[in-house]
Amino acid sequence: MAAKANPVPSVWAREQSTPDQPALSRAAIVREAVVMLDADGIEALSMRKLGARLNAGATSLYRHVATKDELMELAVDEVAAEITVPAPGGPWREAATEAAASFRATALRHPWLSSVLGQAGLAYLGPNLMAYSERLAALFAATGFPEPSRAIDTLLSYVIGMSTTEAAWLTTVARSGDTEAAFIARLMPAAQQAAADHDHLASAYADAAVTATVDPVAIRDAKFSYGLDVVLDGLEMRLTR
Amino acid sequence: MAAKANPVPSVWAREQSTPDQPALSRAAIVREAVVMLDADGIEALSMRKLGARLNAGATSLYRHVATKDELMELAVDEVAAEITVPAPGGPWREAATEAAASFRATALRHPWLSSVLGQAGLAYLGPNLMAYSERLAALFAATGFPEPSRAIDTLLSYVIGMSTTEAAWLTTVARSGDTEAAFIARLMPAAQQAAADHDHLASAYADAAVTATVDPVAIRDAKFSYGLDVVLDGLEMRLTR
DNA sequence: CTTCACTGCGTACGGCGTTCGCATTCAGCG
DNA sequence: CGCTGAATGCGAACGCCGTACGCAGTGAAG
Secondary structure (H helix, E strand, O other): OHHHHOOOOOHHHOOOOOOOOOOOOHHHHHHHHHHHHHHHOHHHOOHHHHHHHOOOOHHHHHHOOOOHHHHHHHHHHHHHOOOOOOOEOEOHHHHHHHHHHHHHHHHHHOOHHHHHHHHHOOOOOOHHHHHHHHHHHHHHHHHOOOOHHHHHHHHHHHHHHHHHHHHHHHHHHHHHOOOHHHHHHHHHHHHHHHOOOOHHHHHHHHHHHHHOOOOHHHHHHHHHHHHHHHHHHHHHHHHHO | OHHHHOOOOOHHHOOOOOOOOOOOOHHHHHHHHHHHHHHHOHHHOOHHHHHHHOOOOHHHHHHOOOOHHHHHHHHHHHHHOOOOOOOEOEOHHHHHHHHHHHHHHHHHHOOHHHHHHHHHOOOOOOHHHHHHHHHHHHHHHHHOOOOHHHHHHHHHHHHHHHHHHHHHHHHHHHHHOOOHHHHHHHHHHHHHHHOOOOHHHHHHHHHHHHHOOOOHHHHHHHHHHHHHHHHHHHHHHHHHO
């Protein structure tokens, strides 16, 4: 690689034992893959481009990773480490709210996560994902739920559903190049025309047109916490019963 | 095409004006795409294979569909027609339960739907999706929710999250070639080893190992309706308040 | 000094989505 | 009936993609 970089085929021009890069390693590959995924989305990640980013040939990656799917699995587990769950002991409801918010924040920070979840689900067995599940289980068991895993699945389903929808929306917005408010404004005519024959939708869109262009982020936050409160209310009923 | 099928390049061997197929049309393309998606999953659909299924060249499809993404959008709207929502008037809770079950059934009948939702969300404006939203809005508005769209978003998030997770799981199972119970049994050792250092997970898996291999379908059904009841309880509080 | 496991990489294969220009068909019109 | 112009199908080609394979260099072990 050093010799090839230099066009003069002379021994004397050869560079000296250059361990310039920290070498190729599974950890480095996964880390850079996450960076690329965050920056340009899931369809912009190819083994060739990833190799190039690491000053390596595309096929060199296969010494450390069996397949691209496996790489994605590793990337998911990598970002799963970012999701926090409060330790048991404090007030349950606040802890659950915090855990849900952390999941959502992570999903929005790495929008490609939603795409992968849709294809592979949460069946991965990576260490970070396992640790996350364990902390969730510990929290819910300590709270005294009769069926902790049922409660967890319910909460997670809501959080996943909302976060996935939101992440997909933000991806669409980002691809448009506009700000979120501008994108909404640009989309409204088409949406209102499509809803023309539907009374309830039309009025809902009319409302949205006014408010959503002002502060879309606040609206999304409020929507998330409304639904979260709904779910937590329902869960609480089963707790105190 | 007729001439090419015959190896003898003679005028006399030419077939007679064969309009054998009902011709290529957008509707036929979308219909066949859904069939292929259902049969072999999202990654098995390529424009070439789809063209071949329709006795057409791959590129002929582009006369009727701008791009593969657009085709997927059309396919989503096609299956969206299958989701039913009861008309307003009856008891609200049963109607919502029915609507949720219909969404889930559709998502499980077309597991590729979840993959697409993860990438594109529900921002599509297809007529069937719009009609679906309208019926939901009508139901919730008639019920008297103070903020119908909030309630809808909450319910939908739960349903989407649970269905997506379930569809992804079933896809993984299907790819393995095993039955669901057999797949679980085969997976358990690895799962239990991965959970070895996690107390709560280990015991949860131990429970699952016993019950899940018996009737996985019933367990998934129960899980879904448990969470659905949680959400509906939470919504009902806001209704009667 | 030899050996050997390990790592990187160039090449190549088959498949993909999509573009482009040509061939064919056919409805509508003179 | 003959002509024309639009609509439709298609083959070839472009630039990507994931990945199998076998060779080349390297550094530690013997």
